[in-house]
Amino acid sequence: MNERTFTGEWITVGKNLDLKVPDNPNIGFIEGDGIGPDIWAATRLVLDNAVAKAYLQRRKIHWFELLVGEKAARETGESLPARAVEMMRKAVVSIKGPLTTPVGAGMRSLNVALRQVLDLYACIRPVRYYAGLPSPVCHPEKVSITIFRENTEDVYAGIEWPAESEEAETLADYLRDHFHAHVPTGAGIGIKPISREGSRRLVRRAIAYTIARGLPSVTLVHKGNIMKYTEGAFRQWGYELAAEEFVSETVTEAQVQEKYAGKVPAGKIVIKDRIADSMFQQVLLRPEEYSVVATPNLNGDYLSDALAAQVGGLGMAPGANVGDSCAVFEATHGTAPKYAGLDKVNPGSLILSGAMMLDHLNWTEAADLVRTALEITLQDRIVTYDLARQMQDAREVKCSEFARAMVDRM
Secondary structure, three states, X not given: OOHHHOOOEOOEEOOOOOEEOOOOEEEEEEOOOOOHHHHHHHHHHHHHHHHHHHHOOOOOOEEEEOOOOHHHHHHHOOOOOHHHHHHHHHHOEEEXXXXXXXXXXXXXXXXXXXXXXXXXXXXXXXXXXXXXXXXOOOOHHHOEEEEEEEOOOHHHHXXXXXXXXXXXXXXXXXXXXXXXXXXXXXXXXXXXXXXXXXXXXXXXXXXXXXXXXXXXXXXXXXXXXXXXXXXXXXXXXXXXXXHHHOOOOEEEHHHHHHHOOOOOOXXXXXXXXXXXXXXXXXXXXXXXXXXXXXXXXXXXXXXXHHHHHHOOOHHHOEEEEEOOOOEEEEEOOOOOHHHOOOOOOOOHHHHHHHHHHHHHOOOHHHHHHHHHXXXXXXXXXXXXXXXXOOOOOXXXXXXXXXXXXXXXXO
């Protein structure tokens, strides 16, 4: 791949981390494994039509392929070639389908590897209900919560050793001898790092997002009652960051009660925190009380999927992995290999991630077209098999037909 391959212009990042986006940006795509090619083809059709309609052909995305995953392994012998990483950095903005992640053994997760090598420290997952979607809860319309999940630390850092390995036994002996820790013989061992800077930069981005959108609160979700020096520290550092950098924009939940008689001052964002297990109950019973959540890696993984289940499932859940100089938008579900090539599955997650990407470019008119067309299509009860089996009188269509139905309704 040489520079003559690229027919558009490059996005650049300004001094204040703001994007400079030309009308003809080069944007990379990873088809993904399994169902990836099916949902990417549908997503590309929707995004290209939305941009063309919103800007009357004045703007156009110039797509180029990034080889990552099984396709890269077949063609280059590597699942994550250095050239692909280099081009993702150069492009600044990319979008990807799902990538295979073996369980228990085999290669490291490509998703986690991409987040770490590109320092995409914030996993952002906005979860909201679209009218017409089936739901297991009575009032899914109350769900409109954006998860900011720390992406590079916690148990996902990959610092672990298998049971009975030399490394695990050496570390276990050290812990027993130097810290009198009880480590069972033959145990696998993992380490959970959570840093001050990693926590603060995530919370900073979550608060800035909340301010920019005029939302009412940021909730720090943690298990600090048990893991006091990791997740408890995340909570503490989050409050400190808000007090130091956003003192004029924020107020704590405790301050609202103690200083303002329980009434939030006009123009203030409330910073609050919840224990992780309690938060799972809260988002079922009182989701309207939460707008933005900032949380360590593992909590965010669980919580975003649990929220998605309330609003149609992972097939309708978008996501983005964002750092200071690069962003990758992605489907949040797996590769579903048994459906690969069948033109069957729901492309909604990747399509909505594409709408997030358009928002990131500040092409909000095109992003709004995508979301509106999606909602109208759902209300017309035109859906793929996963939703059709949960809805009465639905018209079941293929993946590509769903995308075409969306374009017809723009």
